[in-house]
Amino acid sequence: xxxxxxxxxxxxxxxxxxxxxxxxxxxxxxxxxxxxxxxxxxxxxxxxxxxxxxxxxxxxxxxxxxxxxxxxxxxxxxxxxxxxxxxxxxxxxxxxxxxxxxxxxxxxxxxxxxxxxxxxxxxxxxxxxxxxxxxxxxxxxxxxxxxxxxxxxxxxxxxxxxxxxxxxxxxxxxxxxxxxxxxxxxxxxxxxxxxxxxxxxxxxxxxxxxxxxxxxxxxxxxxxxxxxxxxxxxxxxxxxxxxxxxxxxxxxxxxxxxxxxxxxxxxxxxxxxxxxxxxxxxxxxxxxxxxxxxxxxxxxxxxxxxxxxxxxxxxxxxxxxxxxxxxxxxxxxxxxxxxxxxxxxxxxxxxxxxxxxxxxxxxxxxxxxxxxxxxxxxxxxxxxxxxxxxxxxxxxxxxxxx
Amino acid sequence: xxxxxxxxxxxxxxxxxxxxxxxxxxxxxxxxxxxxxxxxxxxxxxxxxxxxxxxxxxxxxxxxxxxxxxxxxxxxxxxxxxxxxxxxxxxxxxxxxxxxxxxxxxxxxxxxxxxxxxxxxxxxxxxxxxxxxxxxxxxxxxxxxxxxxxxxxxxxxxxxxxxxxxxxxxxxxxxxxxxxxxxxxxxxxxxxxxxxxxxxxxxxxxxxxxxxxxxxxxxxxxxxxxxxxxxxxxxxxxxxxxxxxxxxxxxxxxxxxxxxxxxxxxxxxxxxxxxxxxxxxxxxxxxxxxxxxxxxxxxxxxxxxxxxxxxxxxxxxxxxxxxxxxxxxxxxxxxxxxxxxxxxxxxxxxxxxxxxxxxxxxxxxxxxxxxxxxxxxxxxxxxxxxxxxxxxxxxxxxxxxxxxxxxxxxxxxxxxxxxxxxxxxxxxxxxxxxxxxxxxxxxxxxxxxxxxxxxxxxxxxxxxxxxxxxxxx
Ligand SMILES: Cc1cc2nc3c(=O)[nH]c(=O)nc-3n(C[C@H](O)[C@H](O)[C@H](O)COP(=O)(O)OP(=O)(O)OC[C@H]3O[C@@H](n4cnc5c(N)ncnc54)[C@H](O)[C@@H]3O)c2cc1C
Ligand code: SF4
Ligand code: SF4
Numbered sequence: 098x099x100x101x102x103x104x105x106x107x108x109x110x111x112x113x114x115x116x117x118x119x120x121x122x123x124x125x126x127x128x129x130x131x132x133x134x135x136x137x138x139x140x141x142x143x144x145x146x147x148x149x150x151x152x153x154x155x156x157x158x159x160x161x162x163x164x165x166x167x168x169x170x171x172x173x174x175x176x177x178x179x180x181x182x183x184x185x186x187x188x189x190x191x192x193x194x195x196x197x198x199x200x201x202x203x204x205x206x207x208x209x210x211x212x213x214x215x216x217x218x219x220x221x222x223x224x225x226x227x228x229x230x231x232x233x234x235x236x237x238x239x240x241x242x243x244x245x246x247x248x249x250x251x252x253x254x255x256x257x258x259x260x261x262x263x264x265x266x267x268x269x270x271x272x273x274x275x276x277x278x279x280x281x282x283x284x285x286x287x288x289x290x291x292x293x294x295x296x297x298x299x300x301x302x303x304x305x306x307x308x309x310x311x312x313x314x315x316x317x318x319x320x321x322x323x324x325x326x327x328x329x330x331x332x333x334x335x336x337x338x339x340x341x342x343x344x345x346x347x348x349x350x351x352x353x354x355x356x357x358x359x360x361x362x363x364x365x366x367x368x369x370x371x372x373x374x375x376x377x378x379x380x381x382x383x384x385x386x387x388x389x390x391x392x393x394x395x396x397x398x399x400x401x402x403x404x405x406x407x408x409x410x411x412x413x414x415x416x417x418x419x420x421x422x423x424x425x426x427x428x429x430x431x432x433x434x435x436x437x438x439x440x441x442x443x444x445x446x447x448x449x450x451x452x453x454x455x456x457x458x459x460x461x462x463x464x465x466x467x468x469x470x471x472x473x474x475x476x477x478x479x480x481x482x483x484x485x486x487x488x489x490x491x492x493x494x495x496x497x498x499x
Numbered sequence: 500x501x502x503x504x505x506x507x508x509x510x511x512x513x514x515x516x517x518x519x520x521x522x523x524x525x526x527x528x529x530x531x532x533x534x535x536x537x538x539x540x541x542x543x544x545x546x547x548x549x550x551x552x553x554x555x556x557x558x559x560x561x562x563x564x565x566x567x568x569x570x571x572x573x574x575x576x577x578x579x580x581x582x583x584x585x586x587x588x589x590x591x592x593x594x595x596x597x598x599x600x601x602x603x604x605x606x607x608x609x610x611x612x613x614x615x616x617x618x619x620x621x622x623x624x625x626x627x628x629x630x631x632x633x634x635x636x637x638x639x640x641x642x643x644x645x646x647x648x649x650x651x652x653x654x655x656x657x658x659x660x661x662x663x664x665x666x667x668x669x670x671x672x673x674x675x676x677x678x679x680x681x682x683x684x685x686x687x688x689x690x691x692x693x694x695x696x697x698x699x700x701x702x703x704x705x706x707x708x709x710x711x712x713x714x715x716x717x718x719x720x721x722x723x724x725x726x727x728x729x730x731x732x733x734x735x736x737x738x739x740x741x742x743x744x745x746x747x748x749x750x751x752x753x754x755x756x757x758x759x760x761x762x763x764x765x766x767x768x769x770x771x772x773x774x775x776x777x778x779x780x781x782x783x784x785x786x787x788x789x790x791x792x793x794x795x796x797x798x799x800x801x802x803x804x805x806x807x808x809x810x811x812x813x814x815x816x817x818x819x820x821x822x823x824x825x826x827x828x829x830x831x832x833x834x835x836x837x838x839x840x841x842x843x844x845x846x847x848x849x850x851x852x853x854x855x856x857x858x859x860x861x862x863x864x865x866x867x868x869x870x871x872x873x874x875x876x877x878x879x880x881x882x883x884x885x886x887x888x889x890x891x892x893x894x895x896x897x898x899x900x901x902x903x904x905x906x907x908x909x910x911x912x913x914x915x916x917x918x919x920x921x922x923x924x925x926x927x928x929x930x931x932x933x934x935x936x937x938x939x940x941x942x943x944x945x946x947x948x949x950x951x952x953x954x955x956x957x958x959x960x961x962x963x964x965x966x967x968x969x970x971x972x
Binding site: 110111113114115116117118119120128129130131132136137140141144145149150153155156159173174175176427 | 516518519520521523524525527528529539541567568569585587588590607609611612615630632633634755757758759819820821822823829830831879
């Protein structure tokens with residue numbers, strides 16, 4: 098399929114420069130600088146498209162400073178498809194003005210993330226380092242490592258599991274295992290599989306699936322992203338639903354329409370686990386459990402709240418688990434994780450992470466739920482000891498097994 | 500040393516923007532005009548602002564202040580090459596005085612952030628332009644911004660007790676204060692609405708308003724603009740001053756519904772959003788009266804917001820109206836005129852007529868309660884001759900409003916776009932007085948030059964003016 102990522106002239110025209118997106122943009126909030134705002138980035142894309150100025154490192158910096166949190170997109174009354182335009186603009190820049198760091202990043206997210214043995218090796222390494230207690234020796238850029246869950250020295254993967262079908266299955270579900278999600282968060286997959294089986298679904302995690310390609314798409318590695326999407330379109334055929342328990346992945350699967358032939362079908366069948374389970378609770382297929390009503394802070398991952406506009410679902414799940422959801426941020430400003438952003442923009446990630454920490458501390462609860470792995474890592478790195486950070490589906494699965 | 504080097508050595512290089520691409524990003528606000536920016540500086544303190552002004556003076560370069568750049572009249576777009584001083588980083592809130600209900604805030608504090616920061620005290624900042632989530636208090640002061648709730652509460656000027664600002668010489672001046680009626684000339688009110696032509700506002704002492712104990716929000720639908728307008732007149736005639744009374748016509752409702760998906764009545768020819776506040780019984784009683792007047796005028800339905808979240812959705816719909824227009828066409832030109840409420844229907848009819856005659860697409864949303872019209876023309880500037888057509892229609896609309904006894908600008912300011920129409924509402928002597936006032940503050944004409952007043956405003960320029968089109972006579 099011929100990729101047409103944009104930004105197209107029609108997309109550029111759809112921005113009327115009203116500025117209503119500005120306060121929702123984390124980088125604008127931090128800097129107050131129009132060049133770090135959604136409107137500024139769109140204006141810059143337009144200027145490059147027109148040929149008014151050449152794409153140089155200032156332009157590259159304007160693009161790379163963006164977290165791709167898509168908060169601007171959710172706030173935009175003109176429905177400007179910012180996320181897609183930013184992916185397209187980065188891809189175009191990567192083609193026309195390749196740099197060494199860019200190449201390395203694209204190699205990482207476009208190729209290496211798909212090498213399961215390599216990920217397993219890294220995971221074992223992390224497991225060892227954690228056990229040796231030498232995490233604090235890591236450089237600041239690697240702060241995220243401090244936010245990791247305790248890793249197994251012998252990692253396991255959900256890829257290839259086929260859970261036993263109930264007598265009369267409610268439907269079939271393909272679980273997207275994901276790349277780091279699969280290796281670093283096996284407990285979340287276990288909870289997802291448990292809850293879905295309990296609701297009567299037959300759950301598989303197809304062997305031939307790959308990483309969803311979200312990180313590749315964000316980095317402008319368009320051909321790799323397209324290749325992964327194509328593979329997954331085939332791997333995920335035939336299932337009633339495709340469920341992901343990482344908001345970044347479910348958001349990207351819903352964008353498959355412009356990444357691969359047949360991607361529209363994947364998009365239509367994709368559900369984030371939170372929206373899927375919230376609906377099952379609504380229709381009574383899954384129970385609401387009594388609990389002590391303990392307070393749980395809700396962190397809204399950008400790719401859940403802004404990209405997919407899913408806001409109520411995690412709250413509903415927390416309530417169904419017998420807890421009381423507590424709000425921490427009326428705007429759902431990005432926590433600074435943003436995929437690999439926390440590695441290559443440590444200062445901004447740090448500032449946003451600290452902001453989030455303050456918000457959590459103000460709110461009170463010491464348990465925080467986040468439906469996306471990147472945010473969880475960032476939250477744990479910033480909140481430190483005394484806080485419990487987990488996926489809402491884990492909280493619910495725990496409650497069901499109480 | 501060059502201007503940029505001087506700025507860099509004062510602010511550090513990461514707070515000075517001067518690359519051609521960055522300057523393109525800064526050369527426009529939410530309106531349609533572009534200007535030439537020499538550099539954009541992002542100071543953090545009053546002293547840094549003063550330093551920037553002095554550096555500009557030393558280089559003989561004019562200064563233009565910029566808040567969030569949500570202005571619609573090109574106010575922060577330089578009319579001649581200038582240094583842009585961006586105030587967004589002056590975003591601190593100091594000294595919230597719960598008892599006196601005042602706060603000192605940096606010029607760059609966002610309007611809505613201020614209300615949010617004082618929410619726990621049961622207080623808010625009353626002027627609520629539709630852009631309130633994005634625009635700065637400094638920008639509001641400079642344009643004397645209004646908003647839906649200014650019908651009952653008054654525009655920005657009624658909520659500003661004092662300002663700290665930097666003059667064209669780089670001096671820091673404090674005007675007004677907590678005393679309700681400070682001695683001497685009330686210059687504070689002169690700075691409000693001066694659109695950055697007298698100085699750069701760095702701090703503002705605002706009045707905070709108590710949150711009303713009860714709120715009733717109604718969405719009324721009509722099958723004609725006339726019926727909606729009759730309701731507006733009826734409500735005011737009944738002695739009720741709603742906290743807000745806003746009208747949207749059908750094309751506008753359709754555009755907004757595309758974004759917000761809140762089940763707005765897309766079939767209706769016009770909708771009115773009315774808000775009544777006060778004590779529980781008062782608000783409820785007034786809401787009942789509004790409902791009765793509307794029904795008598797032919798309202799086809801009345802929806803009362805059941806709770807705070809429904810109310811929030813209705814207001815979100817109203818406040819995103821302008822932005823939602825891009826779905827209709829890539830460019831928009833937003834008008835902002837005021838007409839006496841009694842002439843509302845008459846002027847609206849004429850405005851629709853201008854649209855039809857020129858074959859341009861028009862959407863309407865406005866503060867009906869105080870007769871502040873915002874006809875919005877959606878167009879595509881790449882269509883040959885379109886921009887000229889839109890501008891000509893714009894001028895015609897302003898002329899009609901003024902002829903009906905109205906005013907040039909309701910709240911967005913004069914800026915660049917209406918500068919040359921000032922002659923319609925002001926006599927030469929008025930313009931001269933304004934020019935002299937401006938000269939007193941800024942003798943060298945360095946603060947946002949070429950804005951607000953037409954080039955020939957001073958009396959001694961009359962000959963020059965007479966030779967131009969659209970002169971002041
Ligand atoms: C969607 C939308 C809805 C809007 N709705 C309304 C509305 O309901 N009511 C209304 O009144 N306006 C409205 N506006 C217009 C605009 O938001 C207001 O004029 C607002 O006050 C501008 O604030 P700003 O911070 O964006 O200022 P800017 O646009 O940056 O500047 C506006 C003017 O103020 C001057 N200025 C800014 N800051 C300072 C300062 N610190 N010192 C001196 N001068 C300064 C600038 O030089 C310029 O002349 C709307 C705009 C949009 C895009
Ligand atoms: S809200 Fe949308 S239309 Fe307005 S400036 Fe932002 S991207 Fe452009
Ligand atoms: S995606 Fe996020 S960081 Fe990027 S411009 Fe939009 S709001 Fe800002």
